Amino acid sequence: MKLSDFHAITVVLSGHINKKRFLKTVSDKAKKLNIVGFAQFKQDNSCKIHAEGTKTVLSEFLDTLNRQTAEFDLNEVNVSWIDPYKIYNDFRTIDHPTWNPTVISPSPTHKTQIIEPVKYKKIPTHVAILPIEMIMWGKELYKPLTPWLRRTQRSFETIIELSQKLKIKYLTILEMHSSVWKLKTDQIRSQLHLTHRWIEFMQPFFNTFGIRLKVIGRRNRLPTELSALIAKVEKNTRNNKKLTFTLAIDYSGKNEITEAVNAIIQSKIPSVDENTLDSFLWTHELPPIDLVITNGGVTSLQGHFSCKAENASVYVSNKLFSELNTAEILKAIETFNNDQKILLGK
Numbered sequence: 001m002k003l004s005d006f007h008a009i010t011v012v013l014s015g016h017i018n019k020k021r022f023l024k025t026v027s028d029k030a031k032k033l034n035i036v037g038f039a040q041f042k043q044d045n046s047c048k049i050h051a052e053g054t055k056t057v058l059s060e061f062l063d064t065l066n067r068q069t070a071e072f073d074l075n076e077v078n079v080s081w082i083d084p085y086k087i088y089n090d091f092r093t094i095d096h097p098t099w100n101p102t103v104i105s106p107s108p109t110h111k112t113q114i115i116e117p118v119k120y121k122k123i124p125t126h127v128a129i130l131p132i133e134m135i136m137w138g139k140e141l142y143k144p145l146t147p148w149l150r151r152t153q154r155s156f157e158t159i160i161e162l163s164q165k166l167k168i169k170y171l172t173i174l175e176m177h178s179s180v181w182k183l184k185t186d187q188i189r190s191q192l193h194l195t196h197r198w199i200e201f202m203q204p205f206f207n208t209f210g211i212r213l214k215v216i217g218r219r220n221r222l223p224t225e226l227s228a229l230i231a232k233v234e235k236n237t238r239n240n241k242k243l244t245f246t247l248a249i250d251y252s253g254k255n256e257i258t259e260a261v262n263a264i265i266q267s268k269i270p271s272v273d274e275n276t277l278d279s280f281l282w283t284h285e286l287p288p289i290d291l292v293i294t295n296g297g298v299t300s301l302q303g304h305f306s307c308k309a310e311n312a313s314v315y316v317s318n319k320l321f322s323e324l325n326t327a328e329i330l331k332a333i334e335t336f337n338n339d340q341k342i343l344l345g346k
Contacts, residue, residue, distance in 0.1 A: 008084035030091040040094040124290035126170035131321030132296040151322040210242030216282035217251035253306035
């Protein structure tokens, strides 16, 4: 199925509805038509249905709902055709009336892992992560996004909790490399969709954990909606002080240096040293990267980071970003400490 063939509807129904029987009827019909999405009863006893599929099957689905108006004592049926989220891989019924299936907030069932104080001589100030499955996402179209986002939610929460426990002040993640524009149109669209949804899914953490979001990279090629979302979240988190979380979008080390050099030329600065160059970098507000964690067994940085990472220790994790846990991150910090001992001759 082409992305352009995918459509979505949101249906809100109200009335004296037998919840259990109605949800089973809706779910069975959706699955029979290969529709994805969800059905959820709200606190006011109304039912919200979000369904995605081809226009033909969605029309048939609506016909089924309209025919059952009398059977289920429905007073009102409101239908809206909207752009699909493209994050669902099945159709499910949701038991929680206040849960938003399109935005994941910090999980109420998440049990914070107890982290015993670890005595390291050196704690990295700035940690960067290279999540290969995010960077390569556009090359694997139609991968179920929601389950992955939920796994990533848990990993991100773990990373943030450990960072704050160890007083790591800066965390950077390379989310979308500039080379994405060399992919096919559908692949680019998939990558941009992941970027938009990931920021939406993770933004509840930012104020909860006192995180300031900073986005670096070329923004002039991003969709208007994504640029607006980035600006909104950056503004809403600008006063948070506990940790600076930098998300690199449409970024590469080569592009950063190229943009900085062009800006210096335009400024007609007569003499340039390291400090001058640094002041024109997208990362000029950030300290040098102390530790880079690569995921999925990737052993090369491949120009993903600028000169900020020139002296960084590199820890190669065989785990994906969505699988990172406390033990794996502590192994990375141990690697950083071992490198410091070698460099300092101790």
